[in-house]
Amino acid sequence: MLAGVCAACVTTAGAQEQAAGEPLQLEEIVVTGSRIARQDYVSTSPVTTVNAEAFRQTGALTPENFLNTLPQVSPDVSSGSNNPDNNGRANLNLRGLGANRNLVLLNGRRVIPGDNTGAVDVNIIPTALIDRVEVISGGASAVYGADAVAGVVNFILKDDFEGALADMQYTISEKGDGKEKSAYAVLGGNFGNGRGNAVLNIGWAERDEIGKGERDFSDQAGSTTSYYPSGSYVASGLNLPSQAAIDSVFARYNVGAGKVARNGTLSFNPDRSLFAVGSSSAAYDVQNYKGPDSDIAQAFYPNFFSYNFEPQNKLILPLERTSASGFANYEVNDWVEAYGQFLYANYSATSSLASSPAPTGTNSVDAGAGVFFSVPVSNPFIPADLRQILASRTGDDPTLAGVGASEDFRARKRFNVLGPRVAESRFDVYQVLGGFKGRLPNGWRWDVYGASGKTSMTEIQRGNVSVSAVERLLDAQDGGASLCQGGFNMFGSNDLSVECQQYVGRTAKNLETYEQEVVEGSLSGDLFELPAGNVGFAIGALYYSNRFDFEPDSLLSSGDVAGFSAQNPLHGAIDNTDVYAELLIPLVKDLPLAQSVNFTGGFRYSDHSSAGTFPSYKGEMDWQMIDQLRMRGSYQRAVRAPNIFELFSPQDEDNPEVDDPCSVNSALRRGPNAAQVRQLCIQQGIPAAVIDSYTQFNAQIDALAGGNPNLHEEKADTYTIGAVITSPFDNSLFERFTMSVDYYNISIKGAIDSLSPDTILGACFNADGTNPTYDVNSASCRRFGRSGVGDIVGLLQIAENLGSIKTSGIDTQLDWGTELPNGLGDVSLNTIVTWVDSYRIQELKGQPFLEYIGSIGDDPGDALPEWKAAITGTYVYGPAMAQMRARYIGAMRNENVVVDPTSTDGGVPATWYFDASASWQVTEELSIRGGVNNLFDKKPRLYTDSVDSNTDPSTYHVIGRRFFVGASVKF
Structure with missing residues (x-):
């Protein structure tokens, strides 16, 4: 219910009440969550409403900035x-x-929708015309159809704007x-003797980038790379x-015998001397x-060397x-109204990743090399010290050309030199x-x-590398000079x-539509x-x-490009036909402890081109006991059909992070x-000669997702x-x-969903008890392979109907307001608290549920604190308003x-x-506003494995303290 004077309220929808002194409105209305219009409608489902001023008072550039x-x-x-x-995009x-x-x-x-998952990119919503946002955080498939499993926004x-409005806003961080x-700008007015109204909105917004090197918490890599x-x-x-x-080579560098493993990774200093990378097991150090200190990922040094790739990445x-939208309606006669709208948005964003690692997938020229280049010993650029080490080989790797000292070797x-991947x-x-x-x-x-x-x-992708072009240079007798x-x-x-x-760089152009x-047609009324x-x-x-088409550049689909995923x-294409019905039955009225009791039922029958036919339905009760207490409850069967991405996506290259159970230091x-684990690793292809010192040297593995x-x-x-409880007191307080x-x-x-890499590997190595014989041919072990040096390749992740997800909790909202004595203004307080009792996932049927509440992981949306709260206090004095907003995010353990x-x-x-924010209606035409976000400059919480930037940048502030000012002029 709306409660008091709050210029930027978040409210819970209840009865449609009238403010003091206003005449009773008898027009029938429809509240989100139902198709039935009534004069006294109340929301049976919990609905949180955000009004337009809430976006303005937080300086939100895009709707998700506030809604998140x-x-x-x-x-x-x-x-x-x-x-x-x-x-x-923003989801x-x-x-x-x-x-x-x-x-x-x-x-x-x-x-x-904005992509092949069917999710809407809220960038296209015209923020200037938002009147309010109603959020149902519970199933609503019976009313709105598939996809409304978790709710509706x-x-x-x-729809009735008259006049002209211009608004401008500027935001900057404390660091400049x-x-x-x-x-x-918004233009609107009535026409046709008041029978019609038209509104036109044109908008522009721009945000500058921030590099990860510009913040202390993000300028160092928190994960490894090889x-x-x-x-x-x-x-x-x-x-x-x-x-x-x-030992002989490293003795020339004053390194003692035995301090460098013969199966270890070697790299090269600027003077072309060798350095030993070390290992995560701490058996060997760097x-x-x-080389330069700037190349070192300090979190792992000197136990082992990993490159600090973060400074090339963007933080923001x-x-x-630019956007334009228009809305019009016209009363053709007393019985018919025509309406129309258009939305248009053109926007661009540029991401930047560290320079291309190559190769990132199986070598397109020499598959036996795996995710490495194959370098012949005839290459003229091989340093003398490395050549001496290569000459001591006497074995034979059948996946590589040659034998013994003349055999090719693997390199990355x-x-x-090509710059970051943009x-x-x-x-x-x-x-x-x-x-x-x-x-x-x-x-x-x-x-x-x-x-x-x-x-x-x-x-447009820049910074890609052609693996075949690099191989031609490496294989050439003159090192590619010709x-x-x-x-x-x-x-x-x-x-x-x-x-x-x-010669080696590639630019790719991808097209997506x-x-x-x-x-849709609907009919509603009283039976x-x-x-x-x-x-x-x-x-x-x-x-x-819905139809989706993605045409990647032929270079990407060829599998020859490293950098951006192949x-x-x-x-x-999918199509869906629904028929639905909803029935509201008033059961009791004007009885003791039952002023009204209503039941609402709904049913929807869906015919989906891929998923077939299925029903969804609901039953809701609303019980107004007394003026001050209303009870509500509902049951909903919500159904989601698979989207285009889940159904039709081909198996594309992916590089998830995972811990290899075969690494000698694994649990x-x-x-x-x-x-038994050791023997299974050998059966998978890790050579027996290195199994007792094998370490995973790259957190990202080669995988296929589809x-x-x-x-x-x-x-x-x-x-x-x-x-829903309203005050029983008549006093102003x-x-x-x-x-x-x-x-x-x-x-x-x-x-x-698709099985996580950790689940696949855990099942293969009997971590969950599903492969007690450690069978190399078990279903989970067949989902991935090993390269010639032992690292995981080709791990298969396809969309499947897996286990179950269960979550429960309590949402509480309090609203209070009062007018101060002696005309000193009005104060109000809005508090929303969510306690999540449980969030459990059963990845596969028959497996136990794992409790994820109070944990944070490495994927967007993984932050699941047990407690979250938003508290907004507002003070209004005449044309001025001041507001303080506090947000609480509970502690979380690592996923x-x-x-x-x-x-x-x-x-x-x-x-x-x-x-903190404030606004002032200077004149009837002019208003100004300003505020500070992250007032006390709280730093983001850091953890590993993180979503990005050693944190979760969508959950925690990564920019720091920010200031915004804005002004609106209405004519």
Whole structure:
């Protein structure tokens, strides 16, 4: 319920009450969560409402900036995320159940999705026209259709604007960077003797980038890599150099015998001397490193060398957006109204990653080399010290050309000379909608509309490397000098002539489109009257079709490019037809402790082109006991059909981070079944000669991820029960007090996802008890292979209907306000607290559930604190307003501890953020505002394995203290 004077309130929807002194409004209304219109409608589902002023008072550039701070929302990939970047798109994630499990609506109607998962990019919402946002954080499939498993976010726009409005805003961080600028203009007016209204909005926004090197917490890598700008040599376990040769070479560097392993990785100093990388097991340390300190990832040095790739990455993506939207309605006659709208947005974002590591997938020229280059010993650039070590080999690796001292060897390199990997993404998005609505003579309402939309993205990738071109240079007898000026010396030197840069470098252009067509019609009204009131009824039908096309550059689909992941074309289409009905039955009215009791039932029947037919339904009760107490509860069967990405995505290259159980320092290699684990590792392909010193030297592994056309729908049961309490007191101090408490319980069965790499490896190595014989041919062990040096390759992750997700908790909201004596103004307080009792995942049917509540992981949306709160205090005095907002994010343990109780990875402590703002209506036409976000400059919480930047940049502030000022002029 609305409570008091709050210029930027977040409220819980209840009865539609009138402010003091206003006449009673008898117009029927529709609240998000139902299709039935009533004069006295109340929300049976818990609905949180955010008004337009809340966005203005926080200086939010895009809608997700504010909505991600609501306790019911788990921040997902935001428009500022660099890696994962989502190409600058911004999605919403209710309850941490995934951006693909909630539905984003505009005025109660579907919005064109932004990608192949069907998730809406809220960048396209015209912020200037937002009247309010209503959030149902519970199942709503029976009312709105598939995807509304976790709930609905409904953006409701102003539809009766008159006049002209111009608004400008400027934001800057305390460090003078991260500038944001925005401006928009709105024109609107009535026409046709007041029978119609039209509104036009034009907007522009720009955000400057911030590099990770600009903040202390993000300028150092928190994860490892085995790709170095100076290149690296990796010994083959089947053809190792002699320990004597290793000791002899390193003795010249004053390194004692035995301090460098013969199966270890070697790299190159600027003077082309060798240095030993060391190992994560601490059995060997870094030896003879002479390179620049800036290349060192200090978190791991001197136990082992890993390259500090973070300074080349962006912390905040640059964004530029222009938008236009228009809305019109016209009363054709007393019974029919025509309406239409269009949305258009053009925006671009640029992500930047560290220079290309190569190769990142299986060598396209020499598959036997695995994820390495194959270098012949005839290469003229091989340093003399490395040549001496190579000459001591006497074995034979059958996957490499040659034998003994003449055998090829494996090498890697990071191509810093080409600069960072840069992806420039430009979007063009439009949606047009038109329809008619009206009343029948019996008072029934009808509404029919059609909509068509398209999202187009062009992505330009720079900094890629052609593996075949590099191999040609390496294989050439002259080191490639005949192919490009100077050839290619990969040992220590990072210099490459412009001609050779052009020879190995590649620019790729990808094209992506998403098209949607929607037609919907509905009819609602009163069927008949019972003693307790009118029986309301709504019926309707919905058809929509979605089509997605992705055409990667032919270079990417060839598998020859390293840098950005190899990708294959994706073409997919789905269509869906729904029929639905909703019935509201008033059961009791005007009885003791039962002023009114109403039941609402809903049913939807869906026919999905891939998932087949399935129902969804709901039952809701609303019980107004007394004026001050209303009880509400609901059960919903929500259903989500698989999206285009889950159904049709080809198996593309992926590089997830995972801990290899075969690494000599892993928990399984040190556990009670270490001997069986060791033998399984050998059977998988790790040479026996190196198994007892084998260490994983790259946290990222080679994997393939893709879709599955055999998926079926996932089903969710959602329960809510709650109470809305209003003040029983008439005095001015307490009469504006309201409180709502709602319990929710959501259970998803057959959840669509892909198995995590940790789960696949754990099952293979019997960590979960599913492979007690340590069979190398078990289903989980067959999901991945090993390269010639032992690292994991080709790990297969496809979308599947897996186990279950269960979550439950309590949302509490309190609103209070009072007018101060002696005309000193008005104060109000809005508090939202979410306590999550449980968030459990069963990855596979039959496995035990793991409890993830109070944990934080390495994927967007993984932050699941037990407690979250948002508290807003507002003071209004005449034309001036001041506001203080506090947010609380509870402490979380590391998700790695959930998966592996022996893990010692640390979590994050509880965090408070404070924001302050003020505004002043200077004249009737002019208002100004300003504020400070992250008032006390709270630093982000750091942990590993993190989402990005050693933290979760969508959950924690990464910019620091920020200031914004803005002004609006209305004519």
